[in-house]
Amino acid sequence: MSIERRINSLKGSSHEPGDAESFLTNLKGEIIQRDRRRQNIINSVSGLVVALAMGVGIYINNPAADSTFSTVDMSEIIIDLSDQPDSITVFDDEEFIVASMDYLIGGTELISTGWSIIEDLSLYSYLETGEKISQEERS
Amino acid sequence: MKDGDLVIRFQNGEEQAFDELVKRHYSTTHNLLVRLSGNSMDADDLCQETFIRVYRSLRKFKAQSQFSTWLYRIAVNVANSHHRKEKVRQLLSFGNDPETMAVDESTEPRELDPEMWDAIHNLPQKQKMVLTLRIFQELPFKEVASILNMSENSAKVNYHHAIQRLKERLGEKE
Known part of the structure; x- marks a missing residue:
């Protein structure tokens, strides 16, 4: 048998498809489903675009968006390193020694005042006890 | 009523005209897709996909060719797209495709002459399409060329090569 004849004999083997009516029903269902799916995707994408556009807008x-950080005046916070140090609180070594000596010498007055107070108090108690003894002797 | 009239009626908003077109062409389109895809299970899905594309594009159809030619062109494109996907799938699964192996072949037209069926199915895609449209759909070369977007001469050459290849593969038996 020639090839052409063998091929032609296959013509009769046409596959019987299912019922056209049920195919049509399924087809319409699928079209509706795909339309819904497509609509959902379109809705989601357009919603996303609108939200994005609103956010950007x-x-x-x-006006506050640009000045969110500029409302805080950083110049007041940042230490200006180029500025001179405070001359009242910062000393040279020599100045520090002299100032320390001043403090200590000045402090001696306080110490001497303290001692004089103690002496005064001791004298007072001595006088008090002496007065008590003389009273006892008189009696 | 001619196909062209149904198309115009559909374009004028009559949805039932599409139903009539489907009923008329379902069987031939399904048969074409069985031969192009190699099994009826795939053909069912491909046929559905074809008519969905037809439904979506029918309003833009300008009747420059016959409706059947346009329909077959869509079917061939769907089959080609499926063929490419299958090739990639087979490549990725290293030839072990359980889905293909599970197809019940007893219901396929392959039954009549499995050797010839397999030989046709293993032809290069273009030759297989020309042969299928020419022999099984009984279309003239001019229409085959129009469906496959090639010259009439190219369609004839492809047909000739397909026959030669089948002869080489199967051996001419007188």
Whole structure:
């Protein structure tokens, strides 16, 4: 048998498809489903785009958006390293020694005042006890 | 009523005209897709996909060719797309495709002459399409060329090569 004849004999083997009516019903169901799916995707994407556009719009048009960080005046916080140190609180070594000596010498007055107070108190108690003894002797 | 009239009625908003077109062409389109895909299970899905594309594009159809030619062109494109996907799938699964192996072949037209069926199925895609449209759909070369977007001469050459290849593969038996 020639090839052409063998091929032609296959013509009769046409596969019987299912019922056209049920195919049509399934087809319409699938079309509706795909339309819904497509609509959902379109809705989601357009919602996302609108939200994004609104976000960008708000960010661009909001006057406070740019000054969020500039409202805090950083110049007051940042230490200016180029500035001179405070001359009242910072000393040279020599100045520090002299100032320390001043403090100690000045402190001696306090110490002497303290001692004089103690002496005064001791004298007072001595006088008091002496007065007590003389009273006892008189009696 | 001719196909062209149904198309115009559908374009004028009559949805039932599409139903009539489906009923008319379902059987031939399904048979074409069985031969192009190699099994009826795939053909069912491909046929559905074909008519969905037809439904979506029918409003833009300008009737520059016959409706059947346009329909077969869509079916061939769907089959080609499926063929490419299958090739990639087979490549990735290293030839072990359990889904293909599970197809019940007893219901396929392959039954009549499995050797010939396999030989046709293993032809290069273009030759297989020309042969299928020419012999099984009984279309003239001019229409085959129009469906496959090639010249009439190219369709004839592809047909000739397909026959030669089948002869080489199967051996001419007188």
